Amino acid sequence: xxxxxxxxxxxxxxxxVLITEAAPSYEDEYAARKRKYLxxxxxxLPCLILAAIFHDTWWLALGFVAVSIPLxxxxxxxxxxxxxxxxxxxxxxRREPTAIEGEHHPVIDG
Numbered sequence: 001x002x003x004x005x006x007x008x009x010x011x012x013x014x015x016x017v018l019i020t021e022a023a024p025s026y027e028d029e030y031a032a033r034k035r036k037y038l039x040x041x042x043x044x045l046p047c048l049i050l051a052a053i054f055h056d057t058w059w060l061a062l063g064f065v066a067v068s069i070p071l072x073x074x075x076x077x078x079x080x081x082x083x084x085x086x087x088x089x090x091x092x093x094r095r096e097p098t099a100i101e102g103e104h105h106p107v108i109d110g
Contacts, residue, residue, distance in 0.1 A: 032083075036078050037078070044068045044071040047065070047067050047071070051064035
């Protein structure tokens with residue numbers, strides 16, 4: 001048994017615990033929206049390249065071009081839309097009601 005005022009080393013998990021229903025920070029949300037926009041805009045590039053490759057098959061090239069036309073509009077809509085609020089069941093402390101007396105007690109008339 002060691003006595004004295006030594007340094008106590010504990011193996012703690014330093015990850016934060018959810019104590020509120022706070023939304024993600026604006027910076028995190030903005031970064032996620034930028035990733036969505038970039039991903040959707042990068043999907044347009046293969047469509048246009050495939051349309052150029054299949055230029056001899058006009059209907060296939062036209063299909064790739066038709067798919068690539070609404071992608072910028074959809075990317076802007078998705079990037080500018082805030083994510084929906086999560087319906088989380090937050091663990092909250094609920095105090096049990098206490099009573100001074102029990103349910104049934106004898107009454108003495110005197």
